[in-house]
Amino acid sequence: MDWLDAVKWDRDGLVPVIAQEVGSNDVLMFAFMNREALAETAASSRAVYWSRSRRRLWRKGEESGHVQQVHEIRLDCDNDVVLLKVTQLGHEPSIACHTGRHACFFQRLDGDMWLTVEPVLKDPERIYK
Amino acid sequence: MDWLDAVKWDRDGLVPVIAQEVGSNDVLMFAFMNREALAETAASSRAVYWSRSRRRLWRKGEESGHVQQVHEIRLDCDNDVVLLKVTQLGHEPSIACHTGRHACFFQRLDGDMWLTVEPVLKDPERIYK
Numbered sequence: 001m002d003w004l005d006a007v008k009w010d011r012d013g014l015v016p017v018i019a020q021e022v023g024s025n026d027v028l029m030f031a032f033m034n035r036e037a038l039a040e041t042a043a044s045s046r047a048v049y050w051s052r053s054r055r056r057l058w059r060k061g062e063e064s065g066h067v068q069q070v071h072e073i074r075l076d077c078d079n080d081v082v083l084l085k086v087t088q089l090g091h092e093p094s095i096a097c098h099t100g101r102h103a104c105f106f107q108r109l110d111g112d113m114w115l116t117v118e119p120v121l122k123d124p125e126r127i128y129k
Numbered sequence: 130m131d132w133l134d135a136v137k138w139d140r141d142g143l144v145p146v147i148a149q150e151v152g153s154n155d156v157l158m159f160a161f162m163n164r165e166a167l168a169e170t171a172a173s174s175r176a177v178y179w180s181r182s183r184r185r186l187w188r189k190g191e192e193s194g195h196v197q198q199v200h201e202i203r204l205d206c207d208n209d210v211v212l213l214k215v216t217q218l219g220h221e222p223s224i225a226c227h228t229g230r231h232a233c234f235f236q237r238l239d240g241d242m243w244l245t246v247e248p249v250l251k252d253p254e255r256i257y258k
Contacts, residue, residue, distance in 0.1 A: 003241045018147055018156055025154030027147055030210040042238060073238040077226050081159040083234040097206050104205040105212040109171060112132045114204055 004035055008080040014050060017082045021094065021103075022071055028088060028096035029104045031058075038073075038082065045070045047084055064098070064127045066090040093121060100124045133164055137209040143179060146211045150223065150232075151200055157217060157225035158233045160187075167202075167211065174199045176213055193227070193256045195219040222250060229253045 007015055014032040021028050031049040033041065037057055040048045047068035051058035061067030072085035088094035097104045099120060106118035136144055143161040150157050160178040162170065166186055169177045176197035180187035190196030201214035217223035226233045228249060235247035 003238060003243055006243055016145055016159065018159065020156055027149055027156060027212055030145065030147065030205060074234040075236040075238070075243055076159060076233040077228050077230075077235065078233075079236075081233070083156055099206050101206075104207075104210070105203040106206065107204040107208075109132060109202040109204070114132055114135055 004039060006079055007035075007038065007075065007082070008078065009035065010080070014052075015080060015082055017049065017084060019047060019068060019084045019086050019096065021096075022085050022087055026103055027105060028068075028086070028094075028102070033082065041070055041084070042073060047086060061090060064090065064095075066095050066127070068096070091122060095121050095127070098124060098127075100127055133168060135208055136164075136167065136204065136211070137207065138164065139209070143181075144209060144211055146178065146213060148176060148197060148213045148215050148225065150225075151214050151216055155232055156234060157197075157215070157223075157231070162211065170199055170213070171202060176215060190219060193219065193224075195224050195256070197225070220251060224250050224256070227253060227256075229256055 013034050017031050017033050019028045034050040037048045037050045047060040047070055049058045067089045068086040070084050070086050074083040088096050100122045101118050106116055107114040108117045142163050146160050146162050148157045163179040166177045166179045176189040176199055178187045196218045197215040199213050199215050203212040217225050229251045230247050235245055236243040237246045
């Protein structure tokens with residue numbers, strides 16, 4: 001059986017993907033892949049997602065330069081979630097989020113408020129110029 | 130505004146949730162929450178998910194004893210993914226997966242095959258007895 005057929009694609013033909021940074025083990029971001037994106041990710045060792053808003057393949061870093069080098073591709077117990085172990089390239093310290101932050105999970109619940117608790121490392125206007 | 134209203138619930142009223150272990154930073158599992166599950170998680174500091182298969186609240190550990198103590202609740206840049214920082218209780222070393230493994234992401238792509246690369250720490254028949 002094709003390894004891509006082992007993945008349980010959802011009703012939209014997508015699978016959720018978690019990108020985790022090798023070394024820090026930080027969870028950088030969450031996105032989706034379709035079959036083509038996962039195949040290309042495995043073949044190229046560069047993270048390729050499916051952009052649901054733009055309805056096209058999204059080669060992470062294609063605009064920002066913040067490419068993700070993929071070291072490992074993992075699948076969960078139900079075959080319906082993928083975990084990537086990546087090196088986040090393009091900036092030091094690493095930036096995975098389009099807001100210019102290290103990771104996308106920068107809002108922390110504090111009582112009944114979401115507080116932004118991580119700094120912007122590079123102005124998005126300078127990332128997407 | 131209610132902090133729960135800041136979350137962008139999907140068309141099913143759910144939000145994807147990543148559970149990450151404090152200390153190791155390991156990604157333990159992925160699941161969904163509805164509004165009630167997230168509210169109870171925040172109030173009780175114990176992870177409560179929405180079981181899509183059973184269509185009911187799933188208080189993690191209710192059968193297995195493998196409860197997750199929640200230290201932090203984070204929200205991503207698009208307000209549509211939650212990250213929990215947890216301590217995985219109930220077994221040493223910690224078990225989050227229903228297969229008796231530490232974490233759910235135990236299948237690694239190796240060439241064109243998914244290999245199981247993490248050991249079973251406790252027989253599921255002994256977990257769910």
